[in-house]
Amino acid sequence: MSSQSLDTVKHAEQTPDTELPWAELGLKEEEYARIREILGRRPTGAELAMYSVMWSEHCSYKSSKVHLRQFGEKAPTEGPGAEAMLVGIGEQAGVVDVGQGYAVTFKVESHNHPSYVEPYQGAATGIGGIVRDIIAMGARPVAVMDPLRFGAADHPDTKRVLPGVVAGIGGYGNCLGLPNIGGEVVFDDCYQGNPLVNALCVGVMKHEDIHLAKAAGTGNKVILYGARTGGDGIGGASILASETFDDEKPSKRPAVQVGDPFQEKLLIECTLEAFHAGLVVGIQDLGAAGLSCATSELASNGSGGMRVELDDVPLRDSSLSPEEILMSESQERMCAVVEPGNVDRFLEISEKWEVTATVIGEVTDGDRLEIFWHGEKIVDVDPKTVAHEGPVYERPYARPEWQDALQADDPAALPRPKDGDELRAAVLALVSSPNQAAKSWITDQYDRYVLGDTVLAQPEDSGMIRIDAETGLGVAVSTDGNGRYAKLDPYEGARLALAESYRNVAATGARPLAVTDCLNFGSPEDPAAMWQFAEACRGLADACRELGTPVTGGNVSLYNQTGEAAIHPTPVVGVLGVIDDVARRTPMAFRDEGHLIYLLGETREELGGSAWSQVAHGHLGGRPPQVDLERERLLAEILIAASRDGMADAAHDVSDGGVVQALAESCLKGGKGARIVVPDGLDPFVFLFSESQGRALVAIPRSEEVRFTDTCAARGMPAARIGVVDGEAIEVQGQFTLPLEELREAHEGTLPRLFG
Amino acid sequence: MTTRIGVVTFPGSLDDSDARRAIRIAGGEPVALWHRDKDLHQVDAVVLPGGFSYGDYLRCGAIARFSPVMQTVIEQAKAGMPVLGICNGFQVLCESHLLPGALTRNDHLHFVCRDQRLRVENAGTAWTSDYESGQEITVPLKNGEGGYVADERTLDALEAEGRVVFRYLDVNPNGSRRDIAGITNEAGNVVGLMPHPEHAVEALTGPTTDGLGFFTSAVKKLVAS
Numbered sequence: 011m012s013s014q015s016l017d018t019v020k021h022a023e024q025t026p027d028t029e030l031p032w033a034e035l036g037l038k039e040e041e042y043a044r045i046r047e048i049l050g051r052r053p054t055g056a057e058l059a060m061y062s063v064m065w066s067e068h069c070s071y072k073s074s075k076v077h078l079r080q081f082g083e084k085a086p087t088e089g090p091g092a093e094a095m096l097v098g099i100g101e102q103a104g105v106v107d108v109g110q111g112y113a114v115t116f117k118v119e120s121h122n123h124p125s126y127v128e129p130y131q132g133a134a135t136g137i138g139g140i141v142r143d144i145i146a147m148g149a150r151p152v153a154v155m156d157p158l159r160f161g162a163a164d165h166p167d168t169k170r171v172l173p174g175v176v177a178g179i180g181g182y183g184n185c186l187g188l189p190n191i192g193g194e195v196v197f198d199d200c201y202q203g204n205p206l207v208n209a210l211c212v213g214v215m216k217h218e219d220i221h222l223a224k225a226a227g228t229g230n231k232v233i234l235y236g237a238r239t240g241g242d243g244i245g246g247a248s249i250l251a252s253e254t255f256d257d258e259k260p261s262k263r264p265a266v267q268v269g270d271p272f273q274e275k276l277l278i279e280c281t282l283e284a285f286h287a288g289l290v291v292g293i294q295d296l297g298a299a300g301l302s303c304a305t306s307e308l309a310s311n312g313s314g315g316m317r318v319e320l321d322d323v324p325l326r327d328s329s330l331s332p333e334e335i336l337m338s339e340s341q342e343r344m345c346a347v348v349e350p351g352n353v354d355r356f357l358e359i360s361e362k363w364e365v366t367a368t369v370i371g372e373v374t375d376g377d378r379l380e381i382f383w384h385g386e387k388i389v390d391v392d393p394k395t396v397a398h399e400g401p402v403y404e405r406p407y408a409r410p411e412w413q414d415a416l417q418a419d420d421p422a423a424l425p426r427p428k429d430g431d432e433l434r435a436a437v438l439a440l441v442s443s444p445n446q447a448a449k450s451w452i453t454d455q456y457d458r459y460v461l462g463d464t465v466l467a468q469p470e471d472s473g474m475i476r477i478d479a480e481t482g483l484g485v486a487v488s489t490d491g492n493g494r495y496a497k498l499d500p501y502e503g504a505r506l507a508l509a510e511s512y513r514n515v516a517a518t519g520a521r522p523l524a525v526t527d528c529l530n531f532g533s534p535e536d537p538a539a540m541w542q543f544a545e546a547c548r549g550l551a552d553a554c555r556e557l558g559t560p561v562t563g564g565n566v567s568l569y570n571q572t573g574e575a576a577i578h579p580t581p582v583v584g585v586l587g588v589i590d591d592v593a594r595r596t597p598m599a600f601r602d603e604g605h606l607i608y609l610l611g612e613t614r615e616e617l618g619g620s621a622w623s624q625v626a627h628g629h630l631g632g633r634p635p636q637v638d639l640e641r642e643r644l645l646a647e648i649l650i651a652a653s654r655d656g657m658a659d660a661a662h663d664v665s666d667g668g669v670v671q672a673l674a675e676s677c678l679k680g681g682k683g684a685r686i687v688v689p690d691g692l693d694p695f696v697f698l699f700s701e702s703q704g705r706a707l708v709a710i711p712r713s714e715e716v717r718f719t720d721t722c723a724a725r726g727m728p729a730a731r732i733g734v735v736d737g738e739a740i741e742v743q744g745q746f747t748l749p750l751e752e753l754r755e756a757h758e759g760t761l762p763r764l765f766g
Numbered sequence: 767m768t769t770r771i772g773v774v775t776f777p778g779s780l781d782d783s784d785a786r787r788a789i790r791i792a793g794g795e796p797v798a799l800w801h802r803d804k805d806l807h808q809v810d811a812v813v814l815p816g817g818f819s820y821g822d823y824l825r826c827g828a829i830a831r832f833s834p835v836m837q838t839v840i841e842q843a844k845a846g847m848p849v850l851g852i853c854n855g856f857q858v859l860c861e862s863h864l865l866p867g868a869l870t871r872n873d874h875l876h877f878v879c880r881d882q883r884l885r886v887e888n889a890g891t892a893w894t895s896d897y898e899s900g901q902e903i904t905v906p907l908k909n910g911e912g913g914y915v916a917d918e919r920t921l922d923a924l925e926a927e928g929r930v931v932f933r934y935l936d937v938n939p940n941g942s943r944r945d946i947a948g949i950t951n952e953a954g955n956v957v958g959l960m961p962h963p964e965h966a967v968e969a970l971t972g973p974t975t976d977g978l979g980f981f982t983s984a985v986k987k988l989v990a991s
Contacts, residue, residue: 180877184908185818187780272778272821364777455877459906459965459972460816462784476971479787593970 016332017055018386026052035062041401048395056381056388059333060396063299064306067568070400073534074566077544080551081561089558091523096220097562103143103213104562105220106524108588110483113217115147118157118210118489118528118584120567124267125207129174134182134269136209138341141186141274142295145281146344148220149213152461153475154183156193156209157489157528157582161202163444163764168197171205172452173765178269179209180455185271186278189464190456191473193489194582197444200493203572208528208565210584212487214477219285226312228375230291231353232305235360235367236277236343239301240326242267244337273342273365280363281344289356292347302336302396304345305371306379309393312347315378316393318371332383347373407540417498419631421617426695433694434746436626438756440699441674443625446667447760448678465592469675471514471663472587474595482591486520489585492666493578494619495634500542504549504581505637509703510665511585512557516646517661517706519596519653520587525554527564527583532576534568542579543568550581556639559585589653596653598662599680600709600735605659607684607733609669610645610722611705615696621667622699641704648727649706657718660709669732670698670740672707677740678754686733686742694745709735769988771981772799772809774839774855776830780817781852781964788964789813792981801833810988811848811892812839814855816908816962826869826911827857836862848892848984849956853909856948856958865949865958866924867916872909873941881973882907882961883935884947888928891954892987896979903976905966907939907947912960914942914949924949932959 022028032042035058045053045061053061067073086092096113097105103117121136137154144151156179161168183190193210284290292312294304301323309316320332330338348356353369360367374380379396381389427433440446449469458467465484466474472488490510496503508525515522527550532539554561564584570577589595600607617623618632652658660680664672677684688694710718722729741747771794773785786796797809801819806812819830830836836858843849843864851859859865872878883904886897897903916924921943924930932948940960948959963977 177876184877184910185778185780185821187817270821272818272823275780275818276777454879457877457879457908459879459908459962460780460784462781462787462965462968462971464971 016383016386016388018388019054019390022052022054028052030055030058032058032062036066037062041065044401049391054388055333056336057391059337060302060306060389063302063337064396065400069299069303071566072401073403073405073568074543075402076404077547080547081554084551084555085560086555086558090521091559094523095560095562098560103147104524104526105147106562106586108483108485110478110481111216112477112483113215113220114212114485114586115144115149116210116212116487116526116584116586117143117563118208118526118582119565120528120530121207121209122204122530122567122570125175126171126205129171130178130181131268133175133178133207135267135341136207137179137182138269138274139297140209140211142297142344144211144213145278146293146295147213148285149215150282151188151211151213151278152463152477153191153212153473154188154209155191155473155487155489157491158194159196159198159201159206159493159580161197161205162199163197165202167202169765175207176452176455182269182271184457186275187460189458189460189467191458191464191467191475192487193468195449195452198493198578200577204570204577206530206570206580208582210487210489210526212475212485226314227291227349228314228373230347230349230373231369232316232318232371232373233346233348233356233367234323234343234370235280235346235365237270237273237340238324238326238366239335239338239343240340241330241334241338242340244334244339267339267341269341276363276365277342277344280360280365283359284346284356287355287359289348289352290346291349294345296343296345298339300336300338300340306393306396308345308347309379310397312373315374315376315380316371317374318381320381320383322368322370324366324368332388405534405540406537407544408537409541410538416631417633421620421623421629421632424623424627424629430745433698434748436622437670437698437748440621440625440667440671441753442756442760444760444764446621446671448758449761450758451761451765465595466518466597470598471517472520474518474520474589474592476592482593484589484592486515486518486587486589487584488514489582490514491580491582492619493580494624494630496546496579496581497630498619498632498634500545500579501549502634502637503579504546505553506634506703507581507583508550508553508557509637509639509642510663511583512559512642512646513663513706515585515587516649517596517663519594519650520589521650522559522585522587522646524586525559525561525583527561527581529564529566530570530577530580530582531568532571536571536576539571539576546579546581550583553639557643594653596658596661598660598676600660600676600682600684601680602659603682603736605709605711605735606715606731607735608708608710609705609730609732610648610708610727611641612702612728613692613697613700613705614702616700616702620699620701621671635701635703638704644725644727645704645706648722648725651721652708652718657710657714658708659711662707664705664707666701668699668701673740674753674757676707677750678757682735683737683739683750684733685736686740688742689730689732694742768795769985770795770797770809771984772797772806772812774799774801774812774814774835776801776817776819776833778818778821779815781962782815784964785813785815785852788967788977788981791967792978792985794981794985799835801835804834804838806838806842811984814849814851814858816853816855819854819858827854827861830858831861840864843956846953846955850893850980851958852962852964853960856960859956859958864956865951866920867914869911869960870913870915871911872913877910878939879906879908880939882939884932884961885935887933888931888950891931891950891957893957893980893983894931895987896983902935904974905961905963905977906973907961909940909960912940912942914946916943927952931957
């Protein structure tokens with residue numbers, strides 16, 4: 011590239027009328043006008059590149075911001091969750107105090123669109139990105155989880171997407187040495203063109219190691235380290251594809267990045283060693299928007315300005331233009347701010363881990379972010395206007411016209427199994443359906459043992475990790491989100507997602523403390539999808555306040571829509587809980603014959619959005635189950651007490667698929683059958699298949715029965731003895747008997763048959 | 767005197783801290799060894815842990831073999847020092863020609879993580895003396911390239927000399943020839959296997975505690991000698 015074609019700040023001042031391809035970069039006309047107004051001139055190509063990526067929906071949350079504010083405004087101000095918050099929304103990940111001097115950071119993020127285009131790399135780099143968010147907080151990553159949504163299980167394109175996504179998650183996560191301890195796999199036609207690939211990471215640190223991204227201290231050096239910068243992941247139609255540049259350059263790489271987990275593993279070790287040596291003043295990972303994001307965020311969060319020499323950025327491809335370098339989303343890169351006297355130490359540590367590290371700039375005493383290329387200034391901006399003062403939209407939203415008809419389409423009208431034989435057939439159809447079938451074909455491709463601290467992993471209600479081997483302190487995490495419920499009622503659907511995740515954490519014996527969310531929705535420009543989003547935010551914020559579990563951070567993914575067809579609104583809610591001694595955890599398996607099976611909670615006829623209505627009739631209509639968060643809190647208290655006091659041998663949350671699904675899972679996990687009696691006054695079908703909330707199954711040793719039932723009675727928790735762990739079949743008395751072997755074949759055979 | 771057992775960390779090693787924990791639980795003193803350091807720091811035995819050394823980009827274990835620490839490990843192994851290679855460590859031992867054969871991509875082409883039943887075929891090695899011949903144990907297995915292959919003559923020789931140390935039971939998880947999960951050298955001091963005994967040393971985090979015997983075997987043998 012010749013220097014004549016370089017679009018410097020000076021050049022931009024002299025050529026105010028030069029047309030720039032702002033529209034191709036996704037900017038709206040008024041957004042471009044605003045950039046001109048901020049700068050008092052037209053932007054340079056490099057500045058335009060930065061603004062366009064940083065003001066994108068993905069980076070700026072411009073459509074979602076006005077609704078996300080509720081998570082802060084309605085955040086609980088008292089209770090264990092509020093007291094445990096050390097760092098809240100706005101940082102790369104929230105941080106929660108879990109006691110004994112430990113803090114835990116966790117966050118869920120989406121990598122939906124890339125995973126549809128290129129399933130393996132999309133899913134792999136989704137793990138990479140969330141892991142860097144966690145190490146940027148100074149925490150050691152200890153586990154990952156993956157909530158996934160795919161199109162119909164038997165659709166040919168699902169056979170392309172699912173195996174690639176699973177192999178990508180395994181290929182990256184296994185090679186990084188992080189146990190994969192849970193997540194979800196859901197199939198539904200609505201995700202056919204828009205699969206959801208969310209990734210959650212949990213990290214642990216001591217309180218004194220918490221670090222926030224900022225670039226304070228004039229003269230401090232900015233060090234870029236990790237992988238070299240290449241032409242991968244440059245968003246969509248870049249500025250550069252269109253104009254000025256000639257044909258001799260390599261063709262544009264795909265907009266999906268390529269991951270290198272080995273490089274990321276070295277990056278983790280190098281970063282944590284530099285942290286512990288006290289060398290890091292500020293730090294930021296390079297994810298979406300690459301250097302544009304890292305430099306503007308670091309400078310914006312600090313007190314000074316920043317000067318960056320783009321020529322010093324190590325490149326994989328020497329033909330990259332400065333705009334491309336700023337926009338590249340090459341993976342496995344981080345940016346640290348280090349005092350001048352510590353630079354040599356920092357470089358020694360990176361050399362030890364064979365990580366390339368280069369000083370690319372320094373913190374200045376001004377308030378400008380200035381970027382130079384070949385000695386010429388090509389960016390001169392107020393970093394806050396790039397990073398934090400982007401556009402904010404109040405998108406119009408409206409309850410869709412079809413919502414009433416959908417809710418009126420009550421599943422009560424659907425034909426039901428009439429006798430024992432039909433119930434038996436319905437149970438087999440349910441447990442073998444792709445959504446309710448065992449997911450071990452997928453999860454067996456993930457390493458759940460590495461690091462040696464995994465106490466519980468899928469298919470348990472929540473994953474559990476020991477964080478202190480001396481005391482047994484541990485954390486539990488679950489993710490849940492039922493798009494079918496949310497489609498019927500997005501407000502209640504979001505509350506239901508929190509309720510289930512909260513219940514899952516409590517079922518293993520941990521006390522729920524905090525929330526991270528990944529809000530997957532359709533186009534914000536579609537008033538119906540925007541209404542779903544607004545309702546879900548309102549519902550989740552209200553529910554978090556009621557349960558005392560603050561949202562610590564998360565991610566929004568909009569535009570999950572193909573043409574007019576949006577996905578089901580899918581708020582995925584991750585709940586983090588703490589347990590004082592992981593030896594006290596309650597697993598889901600029925601292990602000992604003679605233990606009594608209790609059903610906690612109340613069963614009503616609630617089949618709207620149920621798994622049964624989907625499996626038996628392909629039906630979605632009516633109202634989702636009622637949510638009673640006070641009941642959820644009470645149930646959690648009882649489950650936690652049962653764990654702490656050794657009253658329960660097993661516990662399993664009742665959710666989609668109802669009691670019979672939970673029974674089948676607990677029996678199969680333990681290899682033990684159950685004799686079940688339908689409680690008086692309940693219809694056998696409703697008892698087995700209803701999805702009423704606030705319920706759990708527990709297995710109680712006879713010696714603990716009185717203590718347990720007294721505990722429930724004292725707190726007003728309905729507890730019905732529904733049977734006993736016994737034999738090698740599930741026998742529902744007077745209805746049917748299902749040998750475990752037959753049940754296992756039905757439950758475990760489905761995914762291997764579809765994808766093996 | 768406690769037995770000092772070194773655990774090598776290559777860039778990309780993942781199960782090194784687990785191996786050190788297993789050694790500690792077995793009553794030994796774990797010593798962290800660094801791939802660039804030729805010095806073995808007076809250890810009595812060495813564990814090459816699981817992971818993806820150097821990213822395993824060329825061929826599993828192919829680069830690790832040339833690291834400075836491996837030059838000393840190879841020398842000492844030939845002189846009789848007990849060396850255990852787990853998963854990636856087994857691959858490194860084969861690449862180093864301390865053990866015959868090679869590990870290839872799983873026949874079903876997927877990474878697999880499962881609780882694997884094994885039969886101990888040879889309880890006479892430095893790492894299996896706490897087991898009984900014929901004993902059945904369950905430990906985690908997790909690999910993408912764990913299919914053990916060698917030519918027929920080598921396989922016959924391994925069988926004839928009792929150098930097949932572990933065999934897969936129930937399921938052959940990766941297409942290994944003759945269900946071979948682990949082997950030893952002629953002297954019985956070098957053992958390599960694909961499954962992960964270091965993940966089965968605590969009831970809380972492992973499927974069993976069946977893996978502890980590897981480490982107690984080495985600790986006892988070295989104390990006795």
